[in-house]
Amino acid sequence: MNRIDRLTAILIQLQGKKIVRAAEIADRFNISLRTVYRDVKALQEAGVPIGAEAGTGYYIVEGYHLPPVMFSKEEAAALLTGEKLMEQFSDHSNKKQFSLAMEKIRSVLRGSEKDYLESLDENIAVLRYQPAKTEAEEFPNRFLSDIQQALGMTQVVSMEYFSLQEEVATRREVEPIGIFHISHNWHLIGFCRLRQGYRDFRVDRIRKLTVLSTSYRKDKHPSLQNYLEQQRQRNREENAYLIKIVIDNDIMRYIRDQKYYYGLMEEKVTGDQTELTFLHAHLGHFARWIIMLGNHAKVIQPQELKTAIQDLVKELHDHHF
Structure with a gap:
């Protein structure tokens, strides 16, 4: 990033927060504190009213505003993706507010960026699979x-x-x-x-x-x-079981996200298998997950988990045969 772009970005960063520490600016742009001081001084000399509080950080004097910000195609596309996510994972109130914000953003885009978003709009989807709620079950969901x-x-x-x-x-x-x-x-x-x-x-x-x-x-x-x-700490100390299992390496890629959900603590490869250590509070819940892995997984400890799996297997056998 050249210095002109960095100065503009610093100005936007300063306007985005009440107080910005010099260390925050240095970390964001991977520059030294001395360079931060020089950049802030350059902005001040250019007429930007930047104040400083010793030991706290920099701020822009109340009442000063940047001219309208222009977005790049990549930034506009990221905002469009955010809008798609909001449609599925927010409530009625936030959907409405985000939609209004996106209208304002679209209004300041150049013609080419608007065309770019329109071409992307129908090619980006966020799917959320869950049972539809009946009218009686649907609360206002707007708070x-x-x-x-x-x-x-x-x-x-x-x-x-x-x-x-x-x-x-x-x-x-x-x-x-x-x-x-x-x-x-x-x-x-x-x-x-x-x-x-x-x-x-x-x-x-x-x-x-x-x-x-x-x-x-x-x-x-x-x-x-x-x-x-x-x-999280309380659950580990009070309720969780220490669980050790081994899983065949050739299916590890299928559980790379799931294992964290079940409280993974340690992972160690031993030959063609991987030993996993978990802290998990509900043995029944964990047992149902292990059963889905079939004969690719084996429980080392605790014995209570082995018993829970055996009970589930018997229950399934009695149900189907």
Whole structure:
């Protein structure tokens, strides 16, 4: 990247955040801190109002804006892919907001970029295979934007939540700490004032939601990343079984993603087989996975897993014969 392109990119980076540390700029462009200082000084001399806070970072003075940004074909194509993903993996509120944002983006594209996107549009698809929900099962599924607002403004949310476990709807007031997507569903992690503890709420099970004017202290709660890591560590320590299996090398490529889902800890090749060590909480769940691998997999430990597999095999035999 030449210096002119780098200066433009730094300017965009500065406008994208309230404060940007010099180290962030250096890491992004693989340059030294001294070069960062020179680049920032060059922007200041060119008339860009960049301020600095000692020990914190750089910022652009409030009120300054870049002229409209032009996108390359590759950037526009990446945004189109993002739109396709949003259509399948977001809720009604975020789909609408992203669609409006894409309209604005398309409006600033040059004619050739617009033609490029139109030619790609019908040739990119994101498929999501899951049973269609009936009208009675389909909740509003339109609260992600409200939850994001509550997270950004540290506001309490009041919601009517339907618990699959208890099969009943309850009114909750929640201090949200983060959202994440896993296994086709969005989840809200928050401190539930009713239960006086942190809870995991599936967003598509929220029937009604209101962002309250009441604020909460963010520093009272762990970050989302810290909370999820604490949960993973707790599961390992309290519930998980240490599992060792061996699998034939010629089928390892078929489980390269699955093995991480089942809690892979260690992988060691021994001849024409690979020894895998896992921490997993549910032996029945793990046993069903091992059965799918047929005689290409063998359990070393624990004995309880071997027994679970034997029970499943007997159950299948009794069912089919």
